[in-house]
Amino acid sequence: MRLKKLxxxxxxxxxxxxxxxxxxxxxxxxxxVGPGYLFVAIKGEKSDGHRxxxxxxxxxxxxxxxxKDLSLGNKVxxxxxxxxxxxxxxxxxxxxxxxxxxxxxxxxxxxxxxxSVSYLIEKILRLAGNPCGVIGTINYRLGRKNYPASNTTxxxxxxxxLLRQTLLAKARYAVMEVSSHALSQDRVxxxxxxxxxxxxxxxxxxxxxxxxxxxxSSKACLFKDLNPNAWAIVNSDDIWGRRLIKNIKxxxxxxxxxxxxxxxxxxxxxxxxxxxxxxxxxxxEVKIKSPLIGRHNVYNIxxxxxxxxxxxxxxxxxxxxxxxxxxxxxxxxxxxxxQSFPVFVDYAHTQDxxxxxxxxxxxxxxxxxxxxxxxxxxxxxxxxxxxxxVAKELSDFxxxxxxxxxxxxxxxxxxxILRGLGGKTNNYKVVLDRFKAIREALSLAGEKDTVVIxxxxxxxxxxxxxxxxxxxxxxxxxxxxxxxxxxKY
Numbered sequence: 001m002r003l004k005k006l007x008x009x010x011x012x013x014x015x016x017x018x019x020x021x022x023x024x025x026x027x028x029x030x031x032x033v034g035p036g037y038l039f040v041a042i043k044g045e046k047s048d049g050h051r052x053x054x055x056x057x058x059x060x061x062x063x064x065x066x067x068k069d070l071s072l073g074n075k076v077x078x079x080x081x082x083x084x085x086x087x088x089x090x091x092x093x094x095x096x097x098x099x100x101x102x103x104x105x106x107x108x109x110x111x112x113x114x115x116s117v118s119y120l121i122e123k124i125l126r127l128a129g130n131p132c133g134v135i136g137t138i139n140y141r142l143g144r145k146n147y148p149a150s151n152t153t154x155x156x157x158x159x160x161x162l163l164r165q166t167l168l169a170k171a172r173y174a175v176m177e178v179s180s181h182a183l184s185q186d187r188v189x190x191x192x193x194x195x196x197x198x199x200x201x202x203x204x205x206x207x208x209x210x211x212x213x214x215x216x217s218s219k220a221c222l223f224k225d226l227n228p229n230a231w232a233i234v235n236s237d238d239i240w241g242r243r244l245i246k247n248i249k250x251x252x253x254x255x256x257x258x259x260x261x262x263x264x265x266x267x268x269x270x271x272x273x274x275x276x277x278x279x280x281x282x283x284x285e286v287k288i289k290s291p292l293i294g295r296h297n298v299y300n301i302x303x304x305x306x307x308x309x310x311x312x313x314x315x316x317x318x319x320x321x322x323x324x325x326x327x328x329x330x331x332x333x334x335x336x337x338x339q340s341f342p343v344f345v346d347y348a349h350t351q352d353x354x355x356x357x358x359x360x361x362x363x364x365x366x367x368x369x370x371x372x373x374x375x376x377x378x379x380x381x382x383x384x385x386x387x388x389x390v391a392k393e394l395s396d397f398x399x400x401x402x403x404x405x406x407x408x409x410x411x412x413x414x415x416x417i418l419r420g421l422g423g424k425t426n427n428y429k430v431v432l433d434r435f436k437a438i439r440e441a442l443s444l445a446g447e448k449d450t451v452v453i454x455x456x457x458x459x460x461x462x463x464x465x466x467x468x469x470x471x472x473x474x475x476x477x478x479x480x481x482x483x484x485x486x487x488k489y
Contacts, residue, residue: 003063006038006094007079010087014069016078021062026095026157028088035060038095040088040157043067045208049084065091089156089189099163100191103171106307107178107188109222110199110235112353113300114152114177116292116328117199120304121175124321128313132173133166135159138329138458143169153182156189163191180205180218188222195231195310196222197303201240202352206380216240226250233306235299236261253282253310255302257295263306265298272342272364279305286315291326293334294360330457332357335474337481340447341367345473347457349376349403351386354454358394366448371395372441373454374434375417377408384413388420391428395452397444398428401437403455404463434462434471439480453477 004020024036030052033039039056041049041064050068057064063077067084081087093100106121108114118136125132133142135154140147142165153159153176166174178196182188201216209215223232223244232248235241237256245252255263265288268277274291275298290301301322308318327333335343344361348354354373361369371391375384391398400417402410410432421428431437438453445451453473462471 001095003038003077006091009094010079010081010090011083012079012081012087014078014080016080017074018063018077018079021077023062023095026088026092028155028157030056030059033059033061035062037061038063038065038091040065040084040091041067042084042088083186085186086189089186092156092160093190095157096160096164098190099160099167100174102167103163103174104194104311105163105174105176105191106195106197107176107191107193107222108197108199108303109178109180109183109219110197111202111204111350112348112356113199113296113303115347116297116300116331117197117303117307118175118177119328120301120322120325121307123325124304124308124313124318125173125175125311127321127324128308128317130173130311131169131171132175133162133169133171134175135162136175136177142166143171145169151182152177152179153187156187159187159191178222180215181208183221184209184218192227193222193230194227195233195307196226197233197307198223198235198238198241198244199299199303200235200238200352202350203383203386204350204352204380206382207378216243220244220247223248223250231307231310233263233303233310235303237299251310253306255299255306257298257302263302263309265302268295268298270295270298270360270363272366275301281305281309283309284315286319288319288322290322292328293332293364294357295363296356296360297332330459330473332360333457333474335477335481337478339442339445339481339484341445341449341451343442343445343451343477343481344453345457345477346452346454347459348373348454349456351383351390354387355390355394357452357454358390361450361452362394365450367446368396368449369394370397370399370441370445370449370451371454372399372401372434372437372452374401374403374405374410375413375455376404377406377410377413381416384416385420388417388422390420391417392421396427399437399441400428400430401434402432402462403434404459405465406463407465434473435476435480438473438476442477442480442484 028040033056039061065079137152230250236254254261264280276289
């Protein structure tokens with residue numbers, strides 16, 4: 001695309017050395033810049049892109065967008081703006097020809113459940129004959145292409161590229177997990193959502209957000225700019241969801257179990273094999289059977305049904321889609337190697353997430369619950385004792401281990417967790433080596449006990465201060481179970 005066309009709608013303060021050169025790509029990372037690129041310098045939390053202007057120019061950038069008025073000589077076109085983050089979103093959308101305008105984009109936000117809801121919606125849409133792309137925490141699935149996820153919601157340049165690929169794959173829909181970071185950093189600017197889903201809100205990311213009010217405000221941004229004809233699909237059982245509902249200006253669908261809602265679950269039956277219930281909707285009733293376990297997954301299913309009802313999907317496709325999704329990677333995912341006790345891997349890494357899965361299992365577990373978990377380093381420290389208290393209340397035996405300690409001392413993180421566990425030491429222990437911790441839990445388990453390995457879910461590495469090492473809870477569990485005595489099988 002020609003530079004003048006690319007920036008014609010940009011809110012800029014000043015232009016210098018502008019020629020109608022051809023722009024071959026856009027990036028806010030100088031390392032990814034190639035000849036003919038437009039480089040956008042963004043001042044981030046830890047690094048300032050303006051420091052890498054020379055590197056970007058040396059690598060062939062023909063133009064730069066900056067919000068600091070710096071001298072660059074006469075070699076490169078300079079676009080001075082008030083907000084380079086917003087400008088990155090604007091030029092990225094223009095460069096990829098505004099793909100979101102030709103798609104129905106469904107956005108999902110909330111602390112927990114986003115990934116499961118996206119998988120459920122994808123399954124329902126596909127069974128109804130509506131191909132879709134999915135952009136989320138685990139991966140980016142676009143037609144036959146599948147990319148590992150760099151972020152839950154990627155940067156605008158990558159996001160617009162993914163939406164363009166979704167369109168080229170002849171999809172009608174794009175289903176996106178939308179993080180609070182993405183909303184506060186304008187990553188989804190220039191995307192008109194046809195539906196926005198709010199799952200729930202609980203304490204998380206307070207290393208980034210000033211407080212819960214700020215965290216909620218970021219989430220609420222997804223709903224503020226909705227077109228009046230778009231749908232807001234909101235969990236009315238959640239206290240923050242009820243706050244959100246008061247300010248919705250678009251069409252609204254509420255979902256819930258406890259309180260009156262437009263999409264409401266009745267007659268819940270929850271077992272170790274799955275869930276069954278009836279859902280009341282504005283269009284009538286639908287009977288639901290799902291292999292997904294736990295009350296929290298009922299909420300996820302209701303959110304997906306809300307999106308399907310908004311899109312006027314037939315009940316038969318809704319029921320079939322829910323029934324056919326038997327697992328979501330790392331979300332209360334059962335690992336079965338023939339052992340005589342259930343083993344689950346879950347991504348729960350917050351107080352609320354851990355509480356939800358343990359309560360779900362407590363309702364249906366036949367015997368003890370043995371839990372393995374840790375907390376990430378360089379993140380909100382206040383959740384560590386809170387997660388320890390949840391473990392103390394809802395598990396029978398807890399093994400505290402490492403979970404991406406990053407630059408922090410794993411022992412220090414464990415000590416913070418133990419402040420919540422407290423009390424007698426005969427119902428917990430610390431095993432910082434994650435593989436050994438998992439092995440300890442599996443060795444302790446007897447027939448009909450339940451083992452939960454929480455925190456990492458789908459992740460495939462452990463992050464330390466000086467290195468990142470490959471590690472998968474799934475692989476560790478399978479390896480250990482193969483070596484356990486035959487009485488476990």
